[in-house]
Amino acid sequence: MSGPRRAFWAVLILIALGLPFIDRNSAHISAYVDTGYIVLLALGLNIIVGYTGLLALGFAAFYAVGAYTYAFFASPQFGMHVSFWLMLAGGGAVSALFGVLLGAPTLRLRGDYLAIVTLGFGEIVPQLLQNLDKYTGGPDGIASIDQPRLFGFSFGFNPVPYYYVCLAVLAISLWLLNNLRHSRLGRAWMAIREDELAAAHMGINTTATKLLAFAMGSAFAGLAGVLLAGKYGAVSPSGFDFNTSIMILAAIVLGGMGNLTGVFVGGIIIGLLNSLLLPQASNLMHALGRFTHIPVLQAVDLNQYRFMVYGGILVLVMLFRPEGLIPSATRRAELRVQHHDAVVTGAGAEHMAAQEPVV
Amino acid sequence: MALLSLREVSKSFGGLIAVKELSLDVEPGSIVSLIGPNGAGKSTVFNLITGIYEPTHGDVVFAGRRLNGLKPNAVCAAGIMRTFQNIRLFAFMTVLENVMVGQHARLKAAVWDGALHTRFASNEDKAADRKAMELLEFVGLEAYTSFWARNLPYGMQRRLEIARALAGEPQLLLLDEPAAGTNPAEKDALMQLVRSIRDRGVTILLIEHDMRLVMGISDEVHVLDYGEKIAQGPPQAVRRNPRVIEAYLGKGA
Amino acid sequence: MHQFLQQLINGIALGGVYALIALGYTMVYGIIELINFAHGDVYTLGTYFSLTILALIPLSTITSGPELALVAVAVILLAALLCGIVGVLIERLAYRRLRNAPRLAPLITAIGVSLILENIMQIWKGTSEVPFPQFLPDRWHTVAGVRFDDRSLLVVGISLFFMIALNLFVFRTRLGAAMRATAQDRDAAQLMGINVNSTIAWTFFIGSALAGVAGFVSGLYYGTTFFLNGYQAGLKAFTAAVLGGIGNITGAMLGGFVIGIVEAMTSQYISDQWTSVVVFSILILILVFRPSGLLGEQAPEKV
Numbered sequence A: 001m002s003g004p005r006r007a008f009w010a011v012l013i014l015i016a017l018g019l020p021f022i023d024r025n026s027a028h029i030s031a032y033v034d035t036g037y038i039v040l041l042a043l044g045l046n047i048i049v050g051y052t053g054l055l056a057l058g059f060a061a062f063y064a065v066g067a068y069t070y071a072f073f074a075s076p077q078f079g080m081h082v083s084f085w086l087m088l089a090g091g092g093a094v095s096a097l098f099g100v101l102l103g104a105p106t107l108r109l110r111g112d113y114l115a116i117v118t119l120g121f122g123e124i125v126p127q128l129l130q131n132l133d134k135y136t137g138g139p140d141g142i143a144s145i146d147q148p149r150l151f152g153f154s155f156g157f158n159p160v161p162y163y164y165v166c167l168a169v170l171a172i173s174l175w176l177l178n179n180l181r182h183s184r185l186g187r188a189w190m191a192i193r194e195d196e197l198a199a200a201h202m203g204i205n206t207t208a209t210k211l212l213a214f215a216m217g218s219a220f221a222g223l224a225g226v227l228l229a230g231k232y233g234a235v236s237p238s239g240f241d242f243n244t245s246i247m248i249l250a251a252i253v254l255g256g257m258g259n260l261t262g263v264f265v266g267g268i269i270i271g272l273l274n275s276l277l278l279p280q281a282s283n284l285m286h287a288l289g290r291f292t293h294i295p296v297l298q299a300v301d302l303n304q305y306r307f308m309v310y311g312g313i314l315v316l317v318m319l320f321r322p323e324g325l326i327p328s329a330t331r332r333a334e335l336r337v338q339h340h341d342a343v344v345t346g347a348g349a350e351h352m353a354a355q356e357p358v359v
Numbered sequence B: 001m002a003l004l005s006l007r008e009v010s011k012s013f014g015g016l017i018a019v020k021e022l023s024l025d026v027e028p029g030s031i032v033s034l035i036g037p038n039g040a041g042k043s044t045v046f047n048l049i050t051g052i053y054e055p056t057h058g059d060v061v062f063a064g065r066r067l068n069g070l071k072p073n074a075v076c077a078a079g080i081m082r083t084f085q086n087i088r089l090f091a092f093m094t095v096l097e098n099v100m101v102g103q104h105a106r107l108k109a110a111v112w113d114g115a116l117h118t119r120f121a122s123n124e125d126k127a128a129d130r131k132a133m134e135l136l137e138f139v140g141l142e143a144y145t146s147f148w149a150r151n152l153p154y155g156m157q158r159r160l161e162i163a164r165a166l167a168g169e170p171q172l173l174l175l176d177e178p179a180a181g182t183n184p185a186e187k188d189a190l191m192q193l194v195r196s197i198r199d200r201g202v203t204i205l206l207i208e209h210d211m212r213l214v215m216g217i218s219d220e221v222h223v224l225d226y227g228e229k230i231a232q233g234p235p236q237a238v239r240r241n242p243r244v245i246e247a248y249l250g251k252g253a
Numbered sequence C: 001m002h003q004f005l006q007q008l009i010n011g012i013a014l015g016g017v018y019a020l021i022a023l024g025y026t027m028v029y030g031i032i033e034l035i036n037f038a039h040g041d042v043y044t045l046g047t048y049f050s051l052t053i054l055a056l057i058p059l060s061t062i063t064s065g066p067e068l069a070l071v072a073v074a075v076i077l078l079a080a081l082l083c084g085i086v087g088v089l090i091e092r093l094a095y096r097r098l099r100n101a102p103r104l105a106p107l108i109t110a111i112g113v114s115l116i117l118e119n120i121m122q123i124w125k126g127t128s129e130v131p132f133p134q135f136l137p138d139r140w141h142t143v144a145g146v147r148f149d150d151r152s153l154l155v156v157g158i159s160l161f162f163m164i165a166l167n168l169f170v171f172r173t174r175l176g177a178a179m180r181a182t183a184q185d186r187d188a189a190q191l192m193g194i195n196v197n198s199t200i201a202w203t204f205f206i207g208s209a210l211a212g213v214a215g216f217v218s219g220l221y222y223g224t225t226f227f228l229n230g231y232q233a234g235l236k237a238f239t240a241a242v243l244g245g246i247g248n249i250t251g252a253m254l255g256g257f258v259i260g261i262v263e264a265m266t267s268q269y270i271s272d273q274w275t276s277v278v279v280f281s282i283l284i285l286i287l288v289f290r291p292s293g294l295l296g297e298q299a300p301e302k303v
């Protein structure tokens, strides 16, 4: 790691460890924890979209699978009460399994078809959760889910222990992902992203490797789902819709696809925006409105504009800074260069020719 | 026994017969060339060997094993590596990373080795790194390890593709027009390179349009026209073969 | 049997709407290989435009048949025009720059545009259902025990009219030929002197205008809409386009009717809440097992 990057992470770790002492507002701490879950989701999606170059859209479905898995195994719903810690692994594994089940038949599809299939899956899962109310509690979901316990102490609704658990999970995830990125598997993922056919000729089993990306990405989402279900003690289908999927996509696009630091930062920005900044900013506007006697400001609800913000991020970043805020070096080059080709049209023809599946 | 044998291999695309009942043997340790006018079906032969296409008829046999129906990654694992007529490097990975990916089939680190950065993975990666450096020196690219593949000039990209293919420790190397688009000096260097690859014990099947190069290094030449073999033999004999001359002149080449 | 026929009528009416939307997906995909994610929202925008225009017309003073027909035609054309303009703007601002970028890039901006449109409609008319003015007389017909009203007839009639018009346009006019040529091979088309940029812009205009028509028609049919309507409707229409073989105009129309009928039958014989699951399962199955669509092996005639 380079000097500045090392310093960045050192400062970040210090802030992260001390945050609950700096900011003692428990609503804030809770929002930080939710932000952490978004980061975890973004790290998972980044394996699929950023490293392997597969656009998966219905990612929140895997989040739902993790959350409901924990809800099934640790609530009065089926009378089972498996330990939260065990289910962290269990939820991840079940999500990974779903990733494989969806990925196995679909991963050979063209990129944009894959996007639509995963989107369709992302629509079906919340619908199933709604409709199969005998098992899932329907639109109300499942409540009274066991909250985690450690050394006989129950976490309950105090956000601080969740905060540190989330921090630990994130730290381990980052370490694993950084290792993976520089491993044989990580290189294979990127080779597939660059040229799938050439990758196959290097002996990479592209189907299995893509499936592995899908499974691992989904496992991260499942893990986040278990954490979420444990923290709130309740789950319902509404938190796992398309909007959630898009929020995660916006996080990795904003931060920079394919780059861990970037995705981490993107996840934090989007997560904070979602759980803290927009509501806070609305309150600020209201106060300002009362102070200045401007009724419009008093009534404004910035949460309403949330999707304009995400949509705007997707469009503007893709158009003007496709590599994201903190891109990986290679990804930046790739997106920039192709941009350049697009602008200096005429080179377009050669570019198209180079993309033909001629071998 | 021949290292590679094609036995009456045919491949048709819809109505077009791209390769017709082609039989061909490549002896171990030799340099065999496949020539023919544009569209003769040469690259299709490579694609049939490496598993991009499956033969409509006939067998591809490598080291006594039938390859029909194997996927490209399995063909690679069996010991065949190739380069592409239209360079297909991992454009936005570094030169070194390209060669590391080339070793994929020879590395053994499992997923968890990589994820946990075990001693095994770390040692294996270091060795792979050294081997990649050695290969880059061999093809003369040791000064460019941290360049993106796409930023190399054309001739160097061709050599990088060769290094990447060698990284897979092939018994048989398929080169599809390695000299295309290179200047005469580069062509000479390439001829040397191909010879020294053979001297490392790698058998070579070469597609090439440059006759000087083909005649200079081949042990045997096969000539395709419209998917059919029209001549075969030592370079000098093939060069004088009237059917070959006609096939080339007839196409104005 | 009676129920079946009744649902068949409903399905066909619904299918007309999906078919009109599916045409836009298929045309745009045919020409630039982009799944125009915002297309479903342009359709909802069509409903919003229509109901806004209708609110400006003193409908209660108009009673004669011909006058009502005139109002309907005027509103349709205006909504189509406005949606067409929106479509062209989207292409110009969000997609054109990325035409040669990796395919992920425009797909991601398309999703972004979709979110922005939805948010605009949400702010415009709120999050609750928006009523669509019912200006046609409530007239019902019974044929062989099956009841249907003027609206169903009109919905099917308008959809068919525009589909036929589109077919004539694509296969009988110069611009239509330019579109087909550009879809086949953009560079060759350019060399032949076709203005590729304007051809693509026209494709967006026509596809979006048809979505505007669909928006009017569905407002009339359902009597209500809301800002997120286009998301699911768009996805279903996309399913229709894929079913018919994406890029294939006739296929998109047939696919639209198939999806409409499947949806109507599902709600009759299974349950309303399962329609999305059924339709999206069809989407996944088709893409997995027959990605070229149901219409057969032949390469789809691209727009």
Ligand SMILES: Nc1ncnc2c1ncn2[C@@H]1O[C@H](COP(=O)(O)OP(=O)(O)OP(=O)(O)O)[C@@H](O)[C@H]1O
Residues within 6 Å of the ligand: B013, B016, B018, B036, B037, B038, B039, B040, B041, B042, B043, B044, B045, B085
């Ligand atoms: N996937 C394919 N589908 C249809 N036709 C193909 C396909 N691949 C190759 N062909 C056709 O098969 C014939 C042989 O092509 P091939 O690329 O093998 O020729 P070649 O000898 O390598 O020519 P060149 O010297 O130009 O590289 C050509 O007519 C080509 O158009």
Ligand SMILES: [Mg+2]
Residues within 6 Å of the ligand: B042, B043, B044, B085
């Ligand atoms: Mg060739």
